Amino acid sequence: MSNELLSPAEMSEADRLTIAAGPTDGIDLMRRAGEAVAAVVLKRYPAATHVHVLCGPGNNGGDGYIVARILAGSGVGTTIWASGTPRPESDAALAAAQCPVKPRPLSDFAAEAGSIVVDALYGAGLSKPLSGDAAKAVDTATALRLPVVAVDLPSGVSGASGQILGKAFRAEVTVTFARKKPGHLLLPGRERCGEIVLADIGIGDGIIAQLAVSTFENVPDLWLREFPVPAVDAHKYKRGHVGVFSGGPGATGAARLSALAAARSGAGAVTVLPPANAMQVNAAHLTSIMLRKADDSVDVDAFIGERRPSAFVLGPGFGVGEKTRKFALALLTSGEQRDTSTRIDGLVFDADAITSFREAPDVLFQASRQPDAPALVMTPHDGEFARLFPGIADDVATSKLARARLAAARANAIIVYKGADTVIAAPNGLAAINRNGAAWLATAGSGDVLSGIIAGLLAQGMPAFEAACAAVWIHAEAGSRFGPGLIAEDLPRALVPVLRELVEARTGAL
Numbered sequence: 341m342s343n344e345l346l347s348p349a350e351m352s353e354a355d356r357l358t359i360a361a362g363p364t365d366g367i368d369l370m371r372r373a374g375e376a377v378a379a380v381v382l383k384r385y386p387a388a389t390h391v392h393v394l395c396g397p398g399n400n401g402g403d404g405y406i407v408a409r410i411l412a413g414s415g416v417g418t419t420i421w422a423s424g425t426p427r428p429e430s431d432a433a434l435a436a437a438q439c440p441v442k443p444r445p446l447s448d449f450a451a452e453a454g455s456i457v458v459d460a461l462y463g464a465g466l467s468k469p470l471s472g473d474a475a476k477a478v479d480t481a482t483a484l485r486l487p488v489v490a491v492d493l494p495s496g497v498s499g500a501s502g503q504i505l506g507k508a509f510r511a512e513v514t515v516t517f518a519r520k521k522p523g524h525l526l527l528p529g530r531e532r533c534g535e536i537v538l539a540d541i542g543i544g545d546g547i548i549a550q551l552a553v554s555t556f557e558n559v560p561d562l563w564l565r566e567f568p569v570p571a572v573d574a575h576k577y578k579r580g581h582v583g584v585f586s587g588g589p590g591a592t593g594a595a596r597l598s599a600l601a602a603a604r605s606g607a608g609a610v611t612v613l614p615p616a617n618a619m620q621v622n623a624a625h626l627t628s629i630m631l632r633k634a635d636d637s638v639d640v641d642a643f644i645g646e647r648r649p650s651a652f653v654l655g656p657g658f659g660v661g662e663k664t665r666k667f668a669l670a671l672l673t674s675g676e677q678r679d680t681s682t683r684i685d686g687l688v689f690d691a692d693a694i695t696s697f698r699e700a701p702d703v704l705f706q707a708s709r710q711p712d713a714p715a716l717v718m719t720p721h722d723g724e725f726a727r728l729f730p731g732i733a734d735d736v737a738t739s740k741l742a743r744a745r746l747a748a749a750r751a752n753a754i755i756v757y758k759g760a761d762t763v764i765a766a767p768n769g770l771a772a773i774n775r776n777g778a779a780w781l782a783t784a785g786s787g788d789v790l791s792g793i794i795a796g797l798l799a800q801g802m803p804a805f806e807a808a809c810a811a812v813w814i815h816a817e818a819g820s821r822f823g824p825g826l827i828a829e830d831l832p833r834a835l836v837p838v839l840r841e842l843v844e845a846r847t848g849a850l
């Protein structure tokens with residue numbers, strides 16, 4: 341698997357383990373890193389009149405000295421602008437000593453139109469905001485619109501968090517090594533990386549496996565083996581039954597969007613559960629989706645006992661308040677009285693189900709912690725996240741990845757922390773960062789569809805973390821492929837080609 345994302349600490353551990361295993365040593369890794377960057381520069385910018393290599397004092401700078409040596413050796417006009425000097429006897433010092441291009445001070449950095457910049461100032465070792473000559477170099481490159489090729493990360497972007505410390509370069513291409521880092525996927529860092537090229541520098545899969553990495557890019561490889569494909573003899577209830585709670589007569593659309601998405605995602609049966617006064621309006625809009633009144637928890641209990649649903653969506657259009665809290669807690673604690681045949685596999689709480697607990701989140705978290713509680717997936721956007729996890733949301737020094745992980749542990753739930761860089765985190769520390777979304781998905785009702793997909797997959801027995809990751813990816817993929825003009829009503833149908841490809845990939849992989 342090559343979808344692991346390595347923190348700076350994990351990357352340096354991979355480096356250490358590789359060197360310890362031999363025969364590769366540090367300078368070999370640096371040479372391969374520099375060669376990979378130089379190859380990208382030569383291939384992508386054959387017409388560049390001049391290359392300015394900016395070298396920092398650490399190993400990122402060391403990679404830069406190798407790049408400069410190769411480019412100069414290939415006949416490309418090359419200037420090195422250095423900030424500080426490498427520590428004596430370090431790999432970077434060796435790389436600098438072997439480089440025939442004499443460095444000039446970064447404070448004098450000047451460039452001309454038509455040239456390009458290789459940014460090898462700081463990578464994994466970025467330790468403070470960019471300032472002084474480095475910040476000035478960012479301004480110069482930006483003002484002259486020079487194409488920037490970043491070594492490992494655009495200087496100023498934190499590899500761990502994607503945050504920008506002070507200022508950062510905006511690269512056209514970022515060449516990174518062995519595996520991507522969270523900062524390549526999390527915003528705003530992602531926008532500064534441009535295209536990401538992953539270079540093999542000889543850190544083997546066996547070394548990465550030893551790191552027991554818990555952060556991944558959300559790609560199908562992560563969850564495809566759990567993706568449900570119906571057995572030949574499947575009847576509709578074997579394919580899972582999803583219940584979706586509807587709001588009152590003026591707020592029923594969200595539930596129907598969720599319900600349709602759950603059905604498209606493969607749930608064999610889906611029931612919309614409105615209060616009595618919203619039965620008619622729902623009935624007028626539903627065909628294959630079933631309908632049943634759910635005014636109170638007695639109705640919900642009867643539904644569970646008779647129809648054996650395996651997953652529920654609660655929240656979209658449902659309203660904020662006591663009734664929502666009651667329904668949520670009843671669903672979470674329903675396992676206590678039930679035998680395994682009426683056990684609910686999974687719950688998706690979104691929108692109003694999240695906001696309803698803003699005054700007393702611990703009541704929700706305690707319920708989800710009970711041993712018999714169904715798996716819970718919550719899908720907050722920024723505002724909902726802040727309502728449910730005030731202490732965590734306020735900590736702006738941490739990354740979105742870290743905040744999602746803390747929230748998942750606190751709530752004992754899978755947290756789908758939505759946004760252009762959606763993070764999915766589990767209470768056991770596993771996390772994935774999504775990046776196949778597009779701005780078209782930011783449209784009313786899009787989140788209701790996402791909740792429905794998650795529930796559809798949960799109902800078919802997909803484990804909750806994998807179901808959430810798969811749903812986020814499928815939803816984003818369908819929306820990105822649809823493109824301009826997308827409205828939430830389009831999404832359930834737009835899922836079809838994406839699902840077809842996944843089923844083919846899954847059955848091909850069986």
Ligand SMILES: NC(=O)C1=CN([C@@H]2O[C@H](COP(=O)(O)OP(=O)(O)OC[C@H]3O[C@@H](n4cnc5c(N)ncnc54)[C@H](OP(=O)(O)O)[C@@H]3O)[C@@H](O)[C@H]2O)[C@@H](O)CC1
Pocket residue numbers: 351352354355369370371373396397398399400401402403461462463464465466467468469470471474491492493517541
């Ligand atoms: N690990 C691997 O497998 C491989 C790693 N490789 C390469 O090594 C890179 C990591 O190297 P690295 O650890 O030496 O850190 P690096 O990014 O050069 O920065 C450290 C230096 O910069 C300084 N500094 C930091 N921020 C600053 C700021 N804002 N303003 C001013 N100074 C600042 C910092 O100062 P200090 O924090 O000590 O005060 C220190 O002197 C990695 O990104 C990749 O390119 C490859 O060769 C292949 C194999």
Ligand SMILES: [K+]
Pocket residue numbers: 400459460461462463490491492493494495
């Ligand atoms: K860099």
